[in-house]
Structures are given as C-alpha cells and as structure tokens.
Amino acid sequence: MPVFVVSLxxxxxxxxxxxxxxxxxxxxxxxxxxxxDLAENGFLQYGLALALAVALxxxxxxxxxx
Numbered sequence: 594m595p596v597f598v599v600s601l602x603x604x605x606x607x608x609x610x611x612x613x614x615x616x617x618x619x620x621x622x623x624x625x626x627x628x629x630d631l632a633e634n635g636f637l638q639y640g641l642a643l644a645l646a647v648a649l650x651x652x653x654x655x656x657x658x659x
Contacts, residue, residue: 607646
C-alpha cells in the first residue's frame with residue numbers, strides 16, 4: 594500500500610473511533626458503570642483512538658514490507 598493510502602486509512606479510523614468511543618463513554622456513564630471522573634473527549638478516548646490508528650499503521654507497514 595502506498596504511504597498516502599495508509600495514512601488516510603489511519604486518519605479515518607482515528608476520526609471515526611473518537612465519536613464512537615465518546616458514545617460508549619456516555620452510555621457507560623448513564624448506566625453508572627464507570628467512575629464519574631471518566632469524561633467524554635478525555636485522554637482515554639483519544640488514547641484508545643490513537644492506539645487503534647497506530648495499530649492499523651503498523652499492520653499495513655508490516656504487510657507492505659513483506
């Protein structure tokens with residue numbers, strides 16, 4: 594895969610996973626299953642979204658190296 598396509602896919606995954614994780618956080622907070630310190634658009638959501646994007650990037654980089 595060209596680097597542009599991989600970076601576009603990773604950016605798209607990041608941008609789509611942040612609202613999804615925020616929605617899941619809102620649901621967990623309404624069900625009282627999480628501590629009140631957990632908030633939307635927090636470090637946890639952005640960190641998980643970034644981890645997903647990096648995992649996709651590394652997998653694509655490994656695949657193109659083979």
